[in-house]
Amino acid sequence: MISSIQHELASTPNGSASSSSSDSSSALSKNFMTLLITQLKHQNPLEPMESGDLLNQLAAMTSVSELRDIHAGISRLSNQFATAQLSSATALLGQEVAIDAGQFSFNGDGAKLSLSFPSPGAGQVLHFLLTDHNGVQVKEAHYQGRRNESPGAPIKRNLEQLFGSLPHGQYWLKSTIDGHDNSEPGIVPVQLVSKANSIVFNSSDQAPQIRLEAMEPVALSSIHSVTRP
Structure with a gap:
């Protein structure tokens, strides 16, 4: 069942990470709905999923999304800092x-x-x-x-x-x-x-x-x- 869920998620266009926080939030919602529907389709009718399991999955996906957004923000700041350093160094040449x-x-x-x-x-x-x-x-x-x-x-x-x-x-x-x-x-x-x-x-x-x-x-x-x- 897990492999079939992964296959359906991978074939979904929204399964890839977005470059902006707004796109990331939208992708997170769609991915969670895809995951929910897929799991409901493949669950055992005699042993249905607990609502707590779904909430835990949502929390895990939210954490991953937030970490990805933080990493992207740090990367942007790092690039800006490197550009400012190079500009400062260039201004010193000949002095x-x-x-x-x-x-x-x-x-x-x-x-x-x-x-x-x-x-x-x-x-x-x-x-x-x-x-x-x-x-x-x-x-x-x-x-x-x-x-x-x-x-x-x-x-x-x-x-x-x-x-x-x-x-x-x-x-x-x-x-x-x-x-x-x-x-x-x-x-x-x-x-x-x-x-x-x-x-x-x-x-x-x-x-x-x-x-x-x-x-x-x-x-x-x-x-x-x-x-x-």
Whole structure:
């Protein structure tokens, strides 16, 4: 009996899933009526179906329909989000963008990668410590605030100016400023600045990433500011 019911449902035009919620509701009603009529035709007259069985079947079909509608809605939102991400990534091409300088992958010309940081103020010294991925010190650099340079004024220096030539690799950057009256050194926020020159896609989720000059690609969420050329 089950195989004959499945055959009759499969041969019914409304047996396929609909692309919209309204069509889905209509198809659900028609499919349920088809199922009801088919089951009544094939039931044992001596053991008729219980009304509760029909209600359970209706509830199951409703759940399947709702899950299908939810999945379709999520798919639409996912496509819209992917389109918005790609549009945002495309708008960044040719512009200088800034990301946090805590950890970065260097693979190019140090003159194309800059550090942006607040001035320590006239006479104050900002210390930079560059280590590799194992925590081994690679190089040190210092920046002393110029005369009439107010604390916090934005300063930009390319990586080569500060550290000279660097081999390709993974680096950690720590920046501190001397404390006053023997207090602990303060940590200073530093950003890496580079030009966005192309878009690549993450191999795992196909999300667009920005390839920066002299760096590995970064996610859109890593970009904090944009400087138009």
